[in-house]
Amino acid sequence: MNRLPTCCAPLQHHWPLPHPVPGAVLVSCAFDPAQLAADDFQRAGIVQTANLQRSVAKRQAEYLAGRVCAREALLRLDGRDYVPATHEDRSPIWPTGIHGSITHGQGWAAAVVTAQGTGLGLDQETLLSEERAARLAGEILTPAELERLDRSQQALTVTLTFSLKESLFKALYPLTKKRFYFEHAELLEWSADGHARLRLLTDLSAEWHHGVELDGQFGLQDGHLLSLVSV
Structure with a gap:
């Protein structure tokens, strides 16, 4: 037992x-x-x-x-x-x-x-502090994401972008067997109801290629953020 x-x-x-x-x-x-x-x-x-x-x-x-x-x-x-x-x-x-x-x-x-x-990706992160989010933004966010960044929600946005890209990787890596990194995907939009939209910026396979968009979702509780991408 x-x-x-x-x-x-x-x-x-x-x-x-x-x-x-x-x-x-x-x-x-x-x-x-x-x-x-x-x-x-x-x-x-x-x-x-x-x-x-x-x-x-x-x-x-x-x-x-x-x-x-x-x-x-x-x-x-x-x-x-x-x-x-x-x-x-x-x-x-x-x-x-x-x-x-x-x-x-x-x-x-x-x-x-x-x-x-065909795939699931789940990721949990502790909400970044404002100072750490500011330091990491350039590593996690693409130039387009940085342009769209609302500085009043910087900590949440950087944490969310990190987590959703991790979830995206976990969902797609078993299908493509190709590694990709933060610069190879972008968070197009997200809303307070927990919905998010992502886009691939690299070619992983014939099906999962540059420009493909996917939905994600997330929840925030007690300083912890949980995100999921399902395909």
């Missing part, structure tokens, strides 16, 4: 985003690296690789929390008991026919899975 690791709070089965994705299941949990117990991987029934054994408690706890959420999401999706292993490129290995994404930040992890569509 798989048990919840000591470092993880009870799992939450909810949809903390404004627009439900048909057929998708999202599970999250809070976690505390300081509460990581020596037998937490064994307790949860999750394999601790040699790399994880050498890593710090924070990395171990976030990996464990993310995989616990992923297993529970798959269990709720179709009844299978499965923990995603990891590709050499560090992306999760999902069962055939399943699309999913895992994210973890400061003390919170989540996983989303579906058997519909």
Whole structure:
């Protein structure tokens, strides 16, 4: 019987985003690296690789929390008991026919899975301070995004742009196997209701090429931003 690791709070089965994705299941949990117990991987029934054994408690706890959420999401999706292993490129290995994404930040992890569509990308970020957002804006935003930037919402906009581009990457990388970076996509628009629109600025494949536009969504709570791109 798989048990919840000591470092993880009870799992939450909810949809903390404004627009439900048909057929998708999202599970999250809070976690505390300081509460990581020596037998937490064994307790949860999750394999601790040699790399994880050498890593710090924070990395171990976030990996464990993310995989616990992923297993529970798959269990709720179709009844299978499965923990995603990891590709050499560090992306999760999902069962055939399943699309999913895992994210973890400061003390919170989540996983989303579906058997519909072609890809999912989920990302969580802590809201940047105004000072840090100002420093990072030039690295994260394209020249066009910088021109459109409302300085009165700079921290939120830079955090949101970062997160949505991360979600976009997570959704498209499994489909194209091509890496791309912040300058290869732009956030065209976003609204307070949690809707966003993105555009690719590079060619990844015949289907996913320069100029293709995609929808994204996001939610903000307690200084944490969660974004999702589904395709």
